[in-house]
Amino acid sequence: MDPKSLFSNFLDGAIASRIESQQRPPPSVIVIGAGISGIAAARSLYDASYKVTVLESRDRLGGRIHTDYSFGSPVDMGASWLHGVCNENPLAPLIRRLGLTLYRTSGDNSVLYDHDLESYMLFNIDGNQVPQQMVIEVGDTFKKILDETEKVRDEHPEDISVSQAISIVLDRHPHLRQQGLAHQVLQWFICRMEAWFAADADMISLKTWDQEHVLTGGHGLMVQGYDPVIKALAKDVDIRLNHRVTKISSGYNKVMVTVEDGRNFIADAAIITVPLGVLKANIIEFEPKLPDWKVSAISDLGVGNENKVALRFDKVFWPNVELLGVVAPTSYACGYFLNLHKATGHPVLVYMAAGRFAYDLEKLSDEAAANFVMLHLKKMFPDASEPVQYLVSHWGTDPNSLGCYSYDLVGKPHDVYDKLRAPLGNLFFGGEAVSLENQGSVHGAYSAGVMAAENCQRFISEQQGHMESVPLSSVSHSILESTIPIQISRM
Structure with missing residues (x-):
């Protein structure tokens, strides 16, 4: 050719x-x-x-992700933090371009995950404030307990729960056990850990609970x-x-x-x-x-659950701290309020519940859930006013989600x-x-x-x-x- x-x-x-x-x-x-x-x-x-x-x-x-505007200001009833406020975060360029602001709630390696022990007040179930020195000391003990669970993990070829590991550590090291009010504070720290995974400690894998790659830069609340x-x-x-x-x-x-x-x-x-x-x-x-x-x-894989009860008030009656906590004899009964007024200037408190308690909260009517939360606030602040509005999430029973986000089950x-x-x-x-x-x-x-x-x-x-x-x-x-x-x- x-x-x-x-x-x-x-x-x-x-x-x-x-x-x-x-x-x-x-x-x-x-x-x-x-x-x-x-x-x-x-x-x-x-x-x-x-x-x-x-x-x-x-x-x-x-x-x-659900930003509600019915309060007249944005309130995230789902995801609300940027975990890793750094340029390596793939969302950082878009957040910069949109000119969105963040409110930093913690730096790296905080014992409270997305909060530092810098701006807070804890109360017992009777509404009495917990001494901050006790909170700091129990926080240090909690870190030591978690460090000891690494040894337990190395000794157990089979996976066990974080809760089981903590029990083993406390049996081996009785001096790490806490009594009275200090025990309740320890349960509150465990409650905050459970909130990170949206699951109870007896469901979380010891083998992988701390293996997540958390970006640097700490944690920032999306103000808008x-x-x-x-x-x-x-x-x-x-x-x-x-x-x-x-x-x-x-x-x-x-x-x-x-x-x-x-x-x-x-x-x-x-x-x-x-x-x-x-x-x-x-x-x-x-x-x-x-x-x-x-x-x-x-x-x-497990699916955790975390729910929010957002309360809008006509005036601020609480102190200018980032979080308010309620300590109790069990992590299930502990409580946590995020103070949005500190970050956004709007008179809004957001109560968060995770794990089994989050599912139990969904069994209540929205009004009953708001009333339950107000009982805590009125013990802490007897002059607390009634909320003007409230919002309640239902991530666990919502047919479009059936849970909040995933976590590693024991034996994964x-x-x-x-x-x-x-x-x-x-x-x-x-x-x-x-x-x-x-x-x-x-x-x-x-x-x-x-x-x-x-x-x-x-x-x-x-x-x-x-x-x-x-x-x-x-x-x-x-x-x-x-x-x-x-x-x-x-x-």
């Missing part, structure tokens, strides 16, 4: 391939769930010119709430609210997603970012059924996160639960969504072979050059 003819045929073929590529519709992806993980995935694909449709069961965006972040990520993305997914059918080339009213949505791939609690409840039918290893991974297999995030053909998995190092955090959920989008794009590019791959760029990448510092304060 004439070399010129061969070159001409090759050129014609290349042109034809390019024309076919231009005529082919853009790849399509359905994202299930409009929490920050789903919206981050959708944002990444949308910016890479994919056809993206987000299906969300709620009537709002954000998932377990997380809602501006959600709205910025969701801008221009096709998001369908009130679209509850009931079935996901996947084949080699396409995915069909069925919603509650029977309508079907078809795409090249799907990214599933629904909460782990929803996956555990088998609310969504998969066709074909999920393989046993995926079902086991879903089962082998070492590869559970790998299996949970592993794709199934053209199905990809996001959400905070698949974030190996930062589960339970907003930035962990965000990163998991971006990663799922990257894996999805790689899969589609390979499937369509000759199609040129458009590199994904998350919001953080597009504004990393920003020189605006994160605005953070501590009054």
